[in-house]
Amino acid sequence: MKPVTCTRDARGVLTVGGVPLDELAERFGTPLYVMDVATIRERLAAWREALGDAGRVYYAGKAFLCRAMAELVRAAGVGLDVVSGGELTTALLAGVPPADIVLHGNVKTRAELELAVDAGVGRIVVDSLEELPLLDELGRRAGRRVAVLLRLTPGIEAHTHEFIRTGQFDSKFGFATLGGAAEEAVQAALECSGLYLAGLHAHIGSQILDVSPFAANAEALMQFARRQYDRWGWWPEEIDIGGGLGVSYEPGDDPPTPAAVVRAARERMAEWVPPGRAVPILSVEPGRSVAADAGVTLYRIGVKKRVPGGRTYVAVDGGMGDNIRPALYQARYTAEPVGPPRPEREVVTVAGRYCESGDLLLRDADLPRLEPGELLAVFTTGAYTYAMASTYNRVPRPAVVAVDRGDARIWVERETWADLARYDRALGSP
Numbered sequence: 001m002k003p004v005t006c007t008r009d010a011r012g013v014l015t016v017g018g019v020p021l022d023e024l025a026e027r028f029g030t031p032l033y034v035m036d037v038a039t040i041r042e043r044l045a046a047w048r049e050a051l052g053d054a055g056r057v058y059y060a061g062k063a064f065l066c067r068a069m070a071e072l073v074r075a076a077g078v079g080l081d082v083v084s085g086g087e088l089t090t091a092l093l094a095g096v097p098p099a100d101i102v103l104h105g106n107v108k109t110r111a112e113l114e115l116a117v118d119a120g121v122g123r124i125v126v127d128s129l130e131e132l133p134l135l136d137e138l139g140r141r142a143g144r145r146v147a148v149l150l151r152l153t154p155g156i157e158a159h160t161h162e163f164i165r166t167g168q169f170d171s172k173f174g175f176a177t178l179g180g181a182a183e184e185a186v187q188a189a190l191e192c193s194g195l196y197l198a199g200l201h202a203h204i205g206s207q208i209l210d211v212s213p214f215a216a217n218a219e220a221l222m223q224f225a226r227r228q229y230d231r232w233g234w235w236p237e238e239i240d241i242g243g244g245l246g247v248s249y250e251p252g253d254d255p256p257t258p259a260a261v262v263r264a265a266r267e268r269m270a271e272w273v274p275p276g277r278a279v280p281i282l283s284v285e286p287g288r289s290v291a292a293d294a295g296v297t298l299y300r301i302g303v304k305k306r307v308p309g310g311r312t313y314v315a316v317d318g319g320m321g322d323n324i325r326p327a328l329y330q331a332r333y334t335a336e337p338v339g340p341p342r343p344e345r346e347v348v349t350v351a352g353r354y355c356e357s358g359d360l361l362l363r364d365a366d367l368p369r370l371e372p373g374e375l376l377a378v379f380t381t382g383a384y385t386y387a388m389a390s391t392y393n394r395v396p397r398p399a400v401v402a403v404d405r406g407d408a409r410i411w412v413e414r415e416t417w418a419d420l421a422r423y424d425r426a427l428g429s430p
């Protein structure tokens with residue numbers, strides 16, 4: 001979907017956050033990531049309202065994170081899900097209270113765990129048995145019990161792309177609830193005097209467009225929790241169902257609201273609560289559903305090529321370096337010229353500038369007729385684009401500019417050619 005503020009001005013030019021996109025391209029260059037602050041605020045508020053006081057929202061920074069984004073998330077009263085020392089450092093620099101941070105990762109280094117424990121991160125999500133003794137030691141050294149969740153794979157197959165499906169038993173993440181691995185992890189965690197087992201977590205995949213997998217996930221976690229209660233007397237304080245809510249990349253994608261997801265999950269929780277115990281706090285970790293719609297990527301068209309008997313290619317000054325998703329998992333997008341609407345249309349393939357034939361941003365898209373020199377806006381690019389950007393071909397990563405009520409501010413500066421050589425050492429240097 002387009003950002004909530006997206007419209008066309010009197011000239012017919014696309015504007016976002018009250019700023020015409022041609023002005024942004026002029027001022028900051030292309031390619032350019034544009035983030036609409038109003039859309040981010042709206043999505044964070046929707047999640048917060050959906051969870052209410054009996055739930056927690058941790059925005060998943062892996063979708064899109066920089067210091068200003070972390071500050072915006074904090075200002076919205078939302079916590080942060082981080083997955084590396086880099087994301088954690090960004091969150092801490094932004095002043096996110098450590099208690100509102102949850103740390104993930106299927107391979108966390110000792111340095112990352114030390115940073116998290118020293119900072120007082122609210123929750124560490126344990127992904128493997130190897131992590132437990134290490135965390136236990138750090139907890140005992142710090143003289144307190146470190147609060148952990150166990151990441152489980154409850155065997156729920158969300159209907160989404162294989163690369164972004166994570167809840168099935170055969171996964172590199174977490175402990176399978178089938179075959180005893182998860183139970184073994186509960187027992188091991190309960191035996192650690194440096195740890196406090198606060199709850200259970202499962203993230204089942206991404207770009208999910210239906211409430212039922214979320215409900216099934218909540219129920220599977222509760223069912224597992226109840227078995228643990230009956231066995232060890234342990235009952236979770238928190239049940240975290242991860243992220244995964246999809247967005248509308250194309251017409252026909254129709255995601256449910258955060259409120260519908262939360263309602264469906266909660267409906268399945270109460271029946272598993274043992275007598276005298278409270279319903280656990282429900283937590284969520286939305287990433288894509290907060291950031292994706294806010295983002296528009298601006299490109300300048302450099303080349304138009306008609307292949308006789310083949311396709312018509314419109315090639316832009318960015319591509320897989322700033323948005324790997326089409327090449328990685330055939331992700332589809334919509335686009336429009338930034339300039340005024342026109343009656344003529346054409347089926348074109350929008351190609352990137354990188355040295356890979358698979359560097360195609362849109363395949364066979366029916367678009368208004370485009371010419372070299374024009375600006376093209378690709379929508380719904382706020383999540384997993386900048387966050388996954390590379391410098392392939394030594395092409396610098398674009399700037400991120402945030403727009404809000406007519407104001408445009410740089411959130412991340414554009415890299416330069418010289419930046420890319422900055423860490424290089426000359427041949428023979430020590």
Ligand SMILES: Cc1ncc(COP(=O)(O)O)c(C=O)c1O
Nearest residue numbers: 060203206243244285286287288
């Ligand atoms: C543990 C965890 N939480 C949250 C998310 C965010 O998912 P999404 O962006 O689909 O909401 C992910 C994504 O991979 C994840 O692995």
